[in-house]
Amino acid sequence: TRTSRPQRILKAVQTKATVGDPQSVITAIDHFCRHREWAMNVGDEKGSILDSVVNEVSPVTVLELGTYCGYSTVRIARLLPPGACVITLEFNPDYAAIARQVIKWSGLEDKVQLVEGASGDWIPWMKEHFGVQAFDLVFLDHWKERYLPDTKLLEECGLIQKGTVLLADNVICPGTPDYLEYVRNSPHYNSQYYRSHLEYTKAEDGLEKSVFLGY
Numbered sequence: 001t002r003t004s005r006p007q008r009i010l011k012a013v014q015t016k017a018t019v020g021d022p023q024s025v026i027t028a029i030d031h032f033c034r035h036r037e038w039a040m041n042v043g044d045e046k047g048s049i050l051d052s053v054v055n056e057v058s059p060v061t062v063l064e065l066g067t068y069c070g071y072s073t074v075r076i077a078r079l080l081p082p083g084a085c086v087i088t089l090e091f092n093p094d095y096a097a098i099a100r101q102v103i104k105w106s107g108l109e110d111k112v113q114l115v116e117g118a119s120g121d122w123i124p125w126m127k128e129h130f131g132v133q134a135f136d137l138v139f140l141d142h143w144k145e146r147y148l149p150d151t152k153l154l155e156e157c158g159l160i161q162k163g164t165v166l167l168a169d170n171v172i173c174p175g176t177p178d179y180l181e182y183v184r185n186s187p188h189y190n191s192q193y194y195r196s197h198l199e200y201t202k203a204e205d206g207l208e209k210s211v212f213l214g215y
């Protein structure tokens with residue numbers, strides 16, 4: 001049977017990127033998705049904004065919701081200092097298997113904890129299972145209608161504390177209206193929109209950065 005798009009993305013990495021060189025993995029995926037087949041990676045343009053937020057926050061613990069092929073996982077992990085790590089949740093076993101290989105090819109497996117499972121099931125266990133106090137940065141890029149419920153769950157579980165930064169992809173396209181309304185109107189968040197474009201296209205999209213101000 002035909003290969004899947006994630007399998008073709010992995011093949012592009014394995015043929016075009018250099019083992020242990022995260023930037024070459026990023027470049028290989030972006031080239032493949034721009035010139036061969038579009039895929040829902042955050043991409044190079046929004047990816048540069050993600051990079052700048054990671055550098056600004058210099059997080060010790062990062063949570064990523066929705067690994068897909070691991071493109072943004074690699075973007076984040078390559079910027080983390082020794083001792084820092086990104087926990088990334090992915091509930092599709094086929095995507096998780098591809099992402100593990102992309103992360104391994106980039107040489108960043110020591111900075112990544114890929115958890116195969118649903119955000120709703122795993123968030124309540126983060127403290128107990130991973131010894132996480134609170135996340136310094138959360139990157140939301142999973143099902144768009146899950147952004148708000150998972151943010152509320154993170155709050156309830158005490159995983160969002162004063163200074164925690166939420167960075168959400170696709171707030172315009174496909175759009176996350178209920179999440180945007182929440183973070184922009186809540187007195188507990190200071191929110192700002194980074195205007196950009198939908199990955200590999202000219203359509204508008206952007207990232208919303210929301211800093212938790214405490215209760």
Ligand SMILES: CNc1ncnc2c1ncn2[C@@H]1O[C@H](/C=C/CNC(=O)c2cc(-c3ccc(F)cc3)cc(O)c2O)[C@@H](O)[C@H]1O
Pocket residue numbers: 040041042065066067068069089090091092095117118119120141142143144146169170173174198199
């Ligand atoms: C609900 N809890 C969950 N827990 C763990 N993993 C979850 C998950 N929900 C989804 N996932 C996983 O995240 C990924 C899903 C991402 C959903 N993203 C999108 O739909 C998306 C879609 C577009 C898009 C934009 C325009 C268009 F015409 C078509 C698509 C662009 C993006 O950047 C996107 O992120 C998959 O790997 C899925 O298995």
Ligand SMILES: [Mg+2]
Pocket residue numbers: 040041042141169170
């Ligand atoms: Mg996205």
